[in-house]
Amino acid sequence: MHDDDIANIMRALGHPVRLNILRFLASQQQGECCCGDVTESLPLAQSTVSQHIKVLLDAGLIERKAHGTRNRYTIRHDRLEEVSSAFGGLLDGLSFRAPQKEAEPA
Template identity: 45%
Template sequence: MSLARAFKALAHPARLAIVRALLDEDGCCCGEIVRRLPLAQSTVSEHLKVLKDAGIVTGVIEGPRACYAIERDALKAMMAALGGLTLPACGTRTAAALRHEPVRGEELT
């Protein structure tokens, strides 16, 4: 799973809503998601394809039904990646405050 691809897939509000619905129900079929969200069936199907291609959901098609569930290991990997972005020594300086500091390597005049 590409973390960049997975985060990009979750960047769309509809896909994030679909993931929330799948988490709430511990997986469900496409029709159940359509009933729950204000989206057309074709739209939900397309978003589920993006989520599946990104490795965030798994799906099984049985006849006319397509059922999906969250790939929990993928979400755990994404959460771990986000946790690794914390910088405890970063401090509390804002970007506005930093613009008044000299750039490292510049001579002070």
């Protein structure tokens, strides 16, 4: 994963409403979870929620499955794994300046 991808995903995660939506989806996982449900759980207009959902979609964090007249959204756990490891890698890279040598000064 490149910096741009990571940055993209971080930006997608960088809004409290979006975190809320993700959490809501996670909590509803097994059942229905359409845009309307999400909208009801938030003090925002439907169009705004749809917008936020689109950001999450574009970042690849959620998935849309058409289901009759509704759209069912689910979290992409596979992607979450990737994000997790990319983030871990990022933090690793930042920690104590990844030494070039294979052993630390004994």
